[in-house]
Amino acid sequence: MRVVAAIEHIGAGLLILDSQLNISYCNQFILNRLPVKHPQLLGRPLAQVFPEVENPNWHAMLKHVRETGEPIQTVWRDTPYLIHLNSAANLDDGEQTRPMQQATILYSFMDELETPLLGLAIFDNSSAVLAHDMLLDALKSLKQKHDVMDTLHQQLKLANSQLLQSEKMAAIGQLAAGVAHEINNPIGFVASNLKTLADYVRQLLSLVDEMSEWGGLELEVLKEKYDYAFIRDDISGLLHDSNDGVERVKKIISSLRNFSHVGDEAFAETDLHEGIESTLNMVNNEIKYKAEIIKEFATIPPLECIGPQINQVIMNLLVNAAQSIEGFGSITLRTHSSEGEVCIEIEDTGSGMTPEITKRIFDPFFTTKAVGKGTGLGLSLSFNIIEKHHGRITVSSTPGIGSCFKIHLPIRQPLVPAIAAGGEA
Ligand SMILES: Nc1ncnc2c1ncn2[C@@H]1O[C@H](COP(=O)(O)OP(=O)(O)OP(=O)(O)O)[C@@H](O)[C@H]1O
Ligand SMILES: [Mg+2]
Known part of the structure; x- marks a missing residue:
């Protein structure tokens, strides 16, 4: 009797079911939390009092216990409960609260008359779920912080x-x-x-x-x-x-x-296409037997730059492109502008470069050309000029297919032109 009194008042629910799944015992914890008061629970089928119990998980639990004789513990997570109980006890009639978030244990045992019975223990595990959710949130924000750190690290x-x-x-x-x-x-x-x-x-x-x-x-x-x-x-x-x-x-x-001395001259508004045309005229001799020039020029605004230096960059890229072509190929010159920038592309159908070479091409004195043919300064000089213009130069290249150099330049320089040119000369 003492045992029954003890389980009447523990902070967990206990239901005892016979082999037909009729309720043969129910403790106060459950009775105090029934959303609808049932005058008579004992002897009634569990599924009649709690129709929500009819779900595949419950049947899987029953199957496990009946076949193995071992208890099974389940945390009700996605559907938060096995049977609907109020999370607060002793509410007035008709008063509702949110359903209790549950963990359950189902086990089999025999009474003193050797009658096989099932015990269903029900715990309120909302605080564990809350802690779990908080942990998940913390992990999520930790991951976000980690991602931010990762990006910062890359930028660094x-x-x-x-x-x-x-x-x-x-x-x-x-x-x-x-x-x-x-x-x-x-x-x-x-x-x-x-x-x-x-x-x-x-x-x-x-x-x-x-x-x-x-x-x-x-x-x-x-x-x-x-x-x-x-x-x-x-x-x-x-x-x-x-x-x-x-x-x-x-x-x-x-x-x-x-x-x-790449800061010698002054920044001024320049017609980039005019500059490209005059550069093409200058290097025409180097190129005409190596490649057809294809021009794909968009309408672009006047560019604030040191014209002769940008011409020099374009000349270096054109000569490199021509030199990379075995036999006869093509060099495509593209221009376009967007978001305050002008982009110049110089694409060739030349030899292309391996990733190892591509990594080094902007290094001063790096050249793959025969001794006396290349100084290896063309691209490092170009890089320097573009950097002074607050722009960037990038390259993509495939061996055997060709290379494409892209230059992005701001249409307006972030510094006052006089200071930018004079200060760094
Ligand atoms: N369009 C291109 N196609 C294939 N390789 C290229 C191309 N442009 C540059 N390179 C590679 O980058 C190297 C460095 O180029 P860079 O212009 O700096 O020097 P260079 O052409 O060798 O010598 P210089 O320009 O001083 O006469 C070249 O030797 C070549 O290997
Ligand atoms: Mg060169």
Whole structure:
């Protein structure tokens, strides 16, 4: 009897069912929480008093207990309860409250007469569900914070690599300026002396040739002795090659100087298409035998930029594109503008690049071209110029298919033009 009194007053519901699922016992916890008062519960089928019990989960629980003899515990989550009970006790008649969020245990046992019975214990687990929901919310917001951190981390990595890139640029710029300055003077007089030398040599050769016309054995003997015929043939080739070499050095120096002085000129409103056309005229010679030029120009507003520098970038990209084409291909130039930006695309049907090469192309002095053919400064210089214009340059490339360089430039510079150009010169 004491046992029954104890379970009458525990803080959980207890129903005892016979093998036909009729209610043979029900404790106060349940009686106090019935939404509709039933004058007589005992002896009545469970499904008659609680029709909501007829659901697949309940039948699965019964099957489990009957087949295994083992108890089964269920947390009612999606449908929050097995049988409808009020979450508060002893409400007045007709007064309603939200249904009790439940966890249940179903187990089988025998009474003292060996009658098989089922015990159904019902617990209010709303606080556990609440804690679970709070935990889920906390996890969700933790995940959101984690995502934000992840994005920040990515941005930091990008900023860091951009910083490294500009530091590298600045260091190389200083080096370049020094080297260019040191080489510029000697190469200047070598170039001018070479021209004079070529004139002198031409005059000396004419002198010997004219003397030969006079005849005279001694001169012929001397010419034989000093291998005059060979020297005469070889000398113009030597002079021509030396001149080429000097021109190449001058080109390198001018690239180096441009590289270290990319703020020399002033920002001004510029017709980009005009600039592209004049650049195309300049490099026409390099391109005409390599590629057909396709122009897809949209109507774009005047662009605030340092015109000659943007032309130089376009020239570098055009020459690279032409050089990447084996045989004959095409170079497509596209322009369009949106959201305060102008975009210039230069797409070629050239050799394309592997991802390893693509990663390095903006590094100063990186080149895959033969020694003496490329300085590897074209793209790093271009990168620097675009950066000074507060724009960005990107590339996508597929080996064997071609490459596409994209330049985005703000239509209006964020700084006052005079300060932007003058301050950084
Ligand atoms: N359109 C392109 N297609 C394929 N490879 C390219 C293209 N543009 C650049 N590259 C690669 O990037 C490298 C670097 O280019 P960059 O213009 O900086 O130097 P370069 O062309 O080698 O020499 P320079 O421009 O100084 O004469 C090139 O050597 C080439 O390997
Ligand atoms: Mg180049």
